Amino acid sequence: MTAQPRLSIGLPVYNGEEYLAESLDALLGQTYEDFELVICDNASTDGTQDICRKYTEQDSRIRYLRLPRNIGATPNHNHVLAESRGELFKWASHDDLYAR
Numbered sequence: 001m002t003a004q005p006r007l008s009i010g011l012p013v014y015n016g017e018e019y020l021a022e023s024l025d026a027l028l029g030q031t032y033e034d035f036e037l038v039i040c041d042n043a044s045t046d047g048t049q050d051i052c053r054k055y056t057e058q059d060s061r062i063r064y065l066r067l068p069r070n071i072g073a074t075p076n077h078n079h080v081l082a083e084s085r086g087e088l089f090k091w092a093s094h095d096d097l098y099a100r
Contacts (some may be wrong), residue, residue, distance in 0.1 A: 008086030
């Protein structure tokens with residue numbers, strides 16, 4: 001069993017392929033490293049799943065969850081929060097960039 005991360009970053013996403021990789025690069029490039037990144041894909045129909053799986057293979061801090069059907073934005077946000085294990089929590093977006 002892995003240690004509980006200090007911080008959980010929750011990233012709900014639906015059809016975010018256009019900016020998702022840039023956002024993930026910015027989040028994963030932080031100087032603070034004791035975090036998990038919980039991505040919940042709300043049954044995207046674009047390339048979001050492929051991007052998330054690629055990043056999950058490259059970084060063990062990522063937990064990728066894919067819903068079998070679109071449950072709506074608010075329930076997807078709630079699902080991300082419920083799946084988070086960190087003592088602290090921060091929201092992230094698939095189309096935002098983050099400074100180090």
